[in-house]
Amino acid sequence: MSSIQYKYKPENLTLSEPVKYDASKLKTEEMLINIGPQHPSTHGVLRLEVVTDGEIIxxxxxxxxxxxxCFEKHAQSVPFNQAIPFVDRLDYVAAMNSEHAWAMGIEKMLGIENDIPKRVEYIRVLVAELNRIASHFIAIGTYGLDIGAATPFLWLFRDRETIMRMLEWASGARMLYNYIWIGGLFYDLPVGFEEKCLEFVNYLKPKLVELRQIIIENHIFIKRTANIGVLPLQMAVNYGCSGPVLRGSGLKYDLRRVDAYSVYPEIDFEIPVGKGEMGTVGDCWDRNNVRVQECDESVKIIEQCLEKLTKEHKRDRSFDPQALVPKKIRPKAMEFYCRAENPKGELGFFFKTNGKSDIPERAKVRACSFNNLSILPEIAKGTMIADLVAIVGSIDVVMGEVDR
Structure with missing residues (x-):
């Protein structure tokens, strides 16, 4: 066997001797790293400018x-009813919930909120809760991908696809629905929708049990998320956080109960909160556990809506979901704020009207993802770069309503 020949051989180098460093002369050096705007773990076109000392943020x-x-400029250029397709594009994975907030706000401005038929209200809550589950499935599934679990993502998107097809069956659109109109609905539910929806709910219940087993109760998932990105309750309140991010820190605050809008006061459901079962209250694990529990509660709400729609507020040929839809929407001169509980938190709309036009003088969005994202610099300091991805995913932001 021929030996390897080296053209250059250091004279005083013995490979068996360890290289020695003087620790007192070592200096830390901070680096500036850009994560995004196109990185998949930033959940959209979000750029994070990260200052690191080695692996520590x-x-x-x-x-x-x-x-x-440019939602706000669009909304100030078209009549109230024509802005609904733009509302869909804020939180585009929960468009039904956003439409619900917009429609309820303008109905209150017009003073017709108590005249909406009960069937319309129950249909609105039904489709909104279906969309809430679909939104949480995206949050939980992509979060699994962020920290290295591929299977839950595939399973959740399989079941989410059924919800998307059902909402498409009702509205004619897959994601951006324009289904909840001011004063009513685009159309009544298709014939057979209630039966198919109940069939899906019965299928989904055991799947949610599997979801808890393969993610929330998984030992690796717990080690990866417990005690990471801890958000103290007082900080969450000070930053205006809402939704699962706030409830994950232990506060039982849900606008469906606090404001008691639509028919939610007539429906029985619980408000899950973080309890620090696996780590510290307000950590990444708590936020994801709250979302999984909210899917269980949404299933209960859907079941109760289906019972009301099939027994008390049945389908009727004389029923017109557009009976109260106004031809011209012209509220009195006022400044008005309305809000609703979106899957990510409190979505609010502020309007300023002059009483002469059906186009608002000012339309402003209170985007839940914007407030929730603002806590990132606080809870990410001192963590590792790998944990930053876990923290961003646990906040569940959609950039459509952040850059509005």
């Missing part, structure tokens, strides 16, 4: 402004 600065949704 010293500071995080979120930079938004890549989608340029």
């Amino acid at each position: 010293r500071d995080v600065v979120p930079h938004m402004g890549y989608l340029h949704r």
